Amino acid sequence: xxxxxxxxAAVPATARRKQVRYKSPTxxxxxxxxxxxxxxxxxxxxxFVILPMGEAAWYxxxxxxxxxxxxxxxxxRNFEVLFNNAAFSQALINNGLIILVSVLLQVPLALWLAMMxxxxxxxxxxxxxxxxxxxxxxxxxxxxxxxxxxxxDYGLVAALAGFFGAATxxxxxxRGLAIYAVLAVIIWxxxxxxxxxxxxxxxxxxxxxxxxxxxxxxxxxxxxxxxxLPLLGSTVRLSVFFAVIGSxxxxxxxxxxxxxxxxxxxxxxxxxxxxxxxxxxxxxxGSAVGVVLFVICVTLAFGYKRIFMRHD
Amino acid sequence: xxxxxxxxxxRAARLSALAAGMALFVGASQASAETVVKWLHLETVPAHLxxxxxxxxxxxxxxxxxDIQLQFLExxxxxxxxxxxxxxxxxxxxxxxxxxxxxxQQAETGALMDLTEAMQADGRAWEKSYNPAAVKGLTFxxxxxxxxxxxxxxxxxxxxxxxxxxxxxxxxxxxxxxxxKAVETLKGAGITPIxxxxxxxxxxxxxxxxxVMRNGGQxxxxxxxxxxxxxxxxxxxxxxxxxxxxxxxxxxxxxxYLGATWPQTLGLFGDGKAAxxxxxxxxxxxxxxxxxDGKGLALENIGRFPFPAVEGGAGAISDTxxxxxxxxxxxxxxxxxxxxLRYLTNAENERLMAxxxxxxPVALGxxxxxxxxxxxxxxxxxxxxxxxxxxxxxxxxxxxxxxxxDVSVEIxxxxxxxxxxxxxxxDARELE
Numbered sequence: 001x002x003x004x005x006x007x008x009a010a011v012p013a014t015a016r017r018k019q020v021r022y023k024s025p026t027x028x029x030x031x032x033x034x035x036x037x038x039x040x041x042x043x044x045x046x047x048f049v050i051l052p053m054g055e056a057a058w059y060x061x062x063x064x065x066x067x068x069x070x071x072x073x074x075x076x077r078n079f080e081v082l083f084n085n086a087a088f089s090q091a092l093i094n095n096g097l098i099i100l101v102s103v104l105l106q107v108p109l110a111l112w113l114a115m116m117x118x119x120x121x122x123x124x125x126x127x128x129x130x131x132x133x134x135x136x137x138x139x140x141x142x143x144x145x146x147x148x149x150x151x152x153d154y155g156l157v158a159a160l161a162g163f164f165g166a167a168t169x170x171x172x173x174x175r176g177l178a179i180y181a182v183l184a185v186i187i188w189x190x191x192x193x194x195x196x197x198x199x200x201x202x203x204x205x206x207x208x209x210x211x212x213x214x215x216x217x218x219x220x221x222x223x224x225x226x227x228x229l230p231l232l233g234s235t236v237r238l239s240v241f242f243a244v245i246g247s248x249x250x251x252x253x254x255x256x257x258x259x260x261x262x263x264x265x266x267x268x269x270x271x272x273x274x275x276x277x278x279x280x281x282x283x284x285x286g287s288a289v290g291v292v293l294f295v296i297c298v299t300l301a302f303g304y305k306r307i308f309m310r311h312d
Numbered sequence: 313x314x315x316x317x318x319x320x321x322x323r324a325a326r327l328s329a330l331a332a333g334m335a336l337f338v339g340a341s342q343a344s345a346e347t348v349v350k351w352l353h354l355e356t357v358p359a360h361l362x363x364x365x366x367x368x369x370x371x372x373x374x375x376x377x378x379d380i381q382l383q384f385l386e387x388x389x390x391x392x393x394x395x396x397x398x399x400x401x402x403x404x405x406x407x408x409x410x411x412x413x414x415x416x417q418q419a420e421t422g423a424l425m426d427l428t429e430a431m432q433a434d435g436r437a438w439e440k441s442y443n444p445a446a447v448k449g450l451t452f453x454x455x456x457x458x459x460x461x462x463x464x465x466x467x468x469x470x471x472x473x474x475x476x477x478x479x480x481x482x483x484x485x486x487x488x489x490x491x492x493k494a495v496e497t498l499k500g501a502g503i504t505p506i507x508x509x510x511x512x513x514x515x516x517x518x519x520x521x522x523x524v525m526r527n528g529g530q531x532x533x534x535x536x537x538x539x540x541x542x543x544x545x546x547x548x549x550x551x552x553x554x555x556x557x558x559x560x561x562x563x564x565x566x567x568x569y570l571g572a573t574w575p576q577t578l579g580l581f582g583d584g585k586a587a588x589x590x591x592x593x594x595x596x597x598x599x600x601x602x603x604x605d606g607k608g609l610a611l612e613n614i615g616r617f618p619f620p621a622v623e624g625g626a627g628a629i630s631d632t633x634x635x636x637x638x639x640x641x642x643x644x645x646x647x648x649x650x651x652x653l654r655y656l657t658n659a660e661n662e663r664l665m666a667x668x669x670x671x672x673p674v675a676l677g678x679x680x681x682x683x684x685x686x687x688x689x690x691x692x693x694x695x696x697x698x699x700x701x702x703x704x705x706x707x708x709x710x711x712x713x714x715x716x717x718d719v720s721v722e723i724x725x726x727x728x729x730x731x732x733x734x735x736x737x738x739d740a741r742e743l744e
Contacts, residue, residue, distance in 0.1 A: 065710075066395045067421030081743075152568040170568025173510070175727075178571075261511060262570040263727050279392045280711045281417075 053294060059287035066283040078288035087264035088289070091272040094179060095248055098268070101183050102190070102243040110191045110239070111232075114198030115224070128199065132192040139189070143256030146185045147172065150257075172258050175265045182257055182266050189253060190246065194239045201235030202228070234312040241304055248297055269293050346379045349649045352397075352404035353382060354390045356575070357594075357601045360670045364656075367664070371655055378648050387574070388512065391710075398423040398642060405645035406653060409458050411450050411636045412702040413709030418640060419457040425641040427456040430650055438654055446674040449636040449702070458638030459653045462662075462671035464593040465634035465690050465697070466518050470615045474503050474587040482617045486629075488526070488555060491620045495564045498587050507586035508565035509577035510725065513717035514705055518590050519559065520720040521633050521704040522619040523552035529626030530699045536741070537708060544738040548626065553723050553730025555622070560724035570725060575602045582608030590619070593634070593690035597669050616686050618693060631699040635706075636674075708741075715740040 060078055062070035082088050117128050134142065149156045152170035161168050171181045205228060213223050229236075251270035254260065260267040260275050267275070269289060277286015351368075355361055361382070368380040383404060385393060390408070397403055398418065409415045418424050431439040431447075439447055439456070446460035470482055478501035480494045498505040509515035524533060528548030535541040536549060566572070566586055581589040582603030589595065600608035621629040639653050655661065662673035663681030672691045673679060682688050694700065705713030715737050722728035728736075 065417065065421075067399065067417075067423065168567060170571060173568035173571030175570075258571065259511065261513075261721075263722060263725070274392075278395075279388075280714050281395050282711055 056287040056290040056294070059283055060285075060291050062284045064283045065281045070284070074284065078285045079292070081285060082288050082292065085276075087260075087267055087276070088269075088272055090264050091267040091269045094266065094268050095250075097179065098183065098186060098247040098250060099244050101187065102247050103240055106187045106191050107194055107236070107239055107243055109187070110194035111198050111236070113191070114195045114202055115228075117195070118199050118202035128196070131195055134189050135192040135196075137189075139252035140256050142185065142189055143253045146181075147257055150181055173262055175262050178258050178262060178266045182254060185253060185257065186247075186250070190243075194243065197235055197239050197242075198232065201232045205231045234309075237308050237312060241301075241309065244300060244304065245297065248293065248300070269296075346377055347646050347648045349378060349380045349406075349646065349652055350404040351380060351382050352385065352390075352407035354385055354387050354408055356386075357597050357670075359597070359668055360665075363665055363668060363670065367656060367661055368652075371652055375648070375651075378652070380652060394418075403642045403644065405649040406459075406639045406641045408461075409450075409638050409640040410703060410706040411458065411638060412706035413713070414706050415450065415457055415638075415640060416452045417709055419452060419455070423642060424457055425643045425645055425650075427459065427641060427650075428454070431456050431459075441658065441675055443674045443676060445700070446636055446638075449700075450638045458640040459657055460674040461637045461639055461657055462665075463634065463636050463674055463694055463700075464672055465632040465694050465700075466522070466590060466592060466703075467616055467618050467690065467693070468588050468590055469581070469595045469599075469686070470588045470617070471581070471584055471586075471609060472613050472615050474498070474584065475615070477501060478503055478587070480587075482615050485617055485620055488523075488620050488622045492559065492562065495559070495562050499562065499564070504566045504580075504586040505562075505564040505588060506566075507572075507577045507580040507589045508569040508724075509572050509574040510565070510570040510721050511572045511576075512574045513714075513721050514703075515574050515577060515590070516724055517705055517717045517720040518633065518703075519724065520552060520556050520716065521701070522590075523555050523622065524549050524704075525631050525633060525699075525701060526619070526622040526627040526629075527552045527555075527625040529628075530631070530701075532626065533701065536738075539741050539744075543741060544734045550730045550734050553719075553733050556720065556723050557726065557730060560726055570721070578602040579604060584609060593672055593687060594669060596684060596686050611684070611686070614686060616689050628698050630693075630696055631701065632694060632697040633701050633703065634694070636700070636702060709744070712737065712740045712744060 059070055063072040063074045064070035117124050150171045152158050152168045158168045171177050209227055213227050250268045254266060254268055254271050258266040260271040273286050273289040277289060372378055442460045450458040450460055478498045480497050485491050485494050495505040532546050532548045536544045566580055578599045579602035580586050582599035596611060596614055618629055657675055659675040659677040662675040662678035665671045666673045666678055666681035667683050669684035669687050682691055704716050719733040719736055723733045
């Protein structure tokens, strides 16, 4: 929504002046379009976004097992239970960790690869494809594949450990290690997406500016630091934005890998919601998690857009 | 009333329009008017599925116009999806149930069909075809909530070859102390003593459940369940947790057991990589289905012994933990679904299912079908049971039950003390 207002604000001044002059015919001309095209979008948005959110907020004030109508009003009890729950705190920590790793490791990695793959050299398309492939794979399938890779009896990791004569690690069954194993899969799964964003961004960078820098005697690093990166700014900010929001909503990769275990050590907010809200039929508590998640997402999204993406 | 009547034709018209629209989509594929009976299950053993398909096919051939559709959901997905599914228009007509608090809750919400009238018609003809204890176990406040299907009991199964290799005799395991000693001996011989499915959690809650039963007996558990007396903070329950922690300290399970799912665990036992498994009555069949080579352990190589007694405990070794499974019928099921269920669970068909080692039957007159000696032993144990307790995680309902599962894993893996575990279950119980 903010994008739209931003682009509209960016309409050249001349056009705006014209708009003012012919105000009434334009509005009259637009009205049928509005009537024709707004309702479907508005209806779908209301039906599938606004309404469920409102419902979740309402359910979160009840103790309800999902059958019939919620009748047992408990006020903010569900939120109280939630914030006293150790597994939920762990989920919050994990979500923070995932955001950190995504932003500090995944995005730079993607940028580095994109720098190498943005040039037109032989075989570059094949490499782009290979790096992008994990992103195309369904999350659940990727999770299952990695479950096999990590398997301590038959997996790749076990075979590697055996080759070096080390004891077989049961990575996904280890409270201390499981979350790092999950993080590795997250990076593997999503860096290709960010890489593609950067490649697109890099291709839009004006060659002549880089040439000018070269003529001025800039080194490779200086060219990157003072020319490419600033020109790539909006793409980086967008990429970080996607990484943050994606990290907060992480679910389908974790479920086949660990299901949030062992001992809730790999729980994210959404797997917590599923485990404690859905499988235990505590719809009220689950909705409370949904509300918290929504508030965090909205705050981060709008805050980020306000602060970092103001000019994009 | 008047408004409703006035609206009725309108609604009918809209419905028929909708139906016409649907017919356009569905098209000619369903030209004949068939009654579809949707059957939701979680059976994974191919031979068992084949048996059901055969029974369904036979029924269909005898009743033209009935189409029985088997729908499958994996165990964990089944439990998670059911609440939503039951309230949708796409609800199955009948589905697998473990009875207990979960079934009671489903029945209370009105999602299920009350079977009392149907079962008690014609001088209780239908009801009388089953073992009375089975019907009683699926009855809440005098209303029958599911069609009985099978009974079962959890006990230890062991690999005779591995026991012999380590010099452990199953006959000698009478008490919990004996059991711990056997675990140590097996471990000393370089054999993984027990296959445990910590990833799915519930496979490990059998240990805590049995220890609670052996230590406290029926009254302690009933009190805890009803939130009376000391509830789950009863000393007997805390002692059970301590004994479980003691077992955990011996590291009796395979490496990475905290991430292992139940099928993996069965496979491990079937592959001969662990000496024991605490499991269901039909383990002989499931270990075969989940083993690496599809053959698993030979029947002669598998032994069975009941969960050991606890010295000084109030429970008897003849008390059994296990299932009483039935088929819960949803409220919109067609009469054909009931008729088919009666057919599926009649003595003849239950005998057939018993003959392939699938079930311990509940239909009277079907017991003689059991051919498998391990299943026979389970049936005998059940027949002599002094107290048959349903699985804790089903009996206590979804929210408390899942906490029991969590706590079992945490205690056995040394992450939580017995007191903390008991407190956590009690807290969940008080929130109910």
